[in-house]
Amino acid sequence: MARALGLALEVPEAAGQVFNVGSGQAHTIRAIAGRVARVLGKEHIEPEITGQYRAGDIRHCFADISRARAVLGYQPAWGLEKGLADLAEWLEGQVACDRIVEARNELAARGLMV
Numbered sequence: 001m002a003r004a005l006g007l008a009l010e011v012p013e014a015a016g017q018v019f020n021v022g023s024g025q026a027h028t029i030r031a032i033a034g035r036v037a038r039v040l041g042k043e044h045i046e047p048e049i050t051g052q053y054r055a056g057d058i059r060h061c062f063a064d065i066s067r068a069r070a071v072l073g074y075q076p077a078w079g080l081e082k083g084l085a086d087l088a089e090w091l092e093g094q095v096a097c098d099r100i101v102e103a104r105n106e107l108a109a110r111g112l113m114v
Contacts, residue, residue: 029049055113055114
C-alpha cells in the first residue's frame, strides 16, 4: 500500500482521483480463514461461518485496482501468501483475547445483526 501511496503522490494524472489498492482478486472468508490457519500451523481449527452479518455490511466486494494500474502503473508487490506469512510472523509476539461473544451480544443489542 505504501508504494501505491507514493505513486499517487508522484504521478501528476493521479491528482483528484480515488484509487482502490489491493490484490485485485476476490477471496472468500472461508478461503482466507483456511490460509491463515495454515500459515499459523492451526489447520485443525475450522472457521465458524454463521451466516449472520451486520446491518449495512457489503457482503461481496473486492478491490477493483484497474484504475490504479492504468493511471499509476500500480501492481501488487506480493501475493496473499506473502502477506499472510508476514502477518503470522507479527502475530507470534501478540497476545490474543477472544471477545467474540461480547461483540456478538453488543451488535445484537444494538439491532445491528441480520
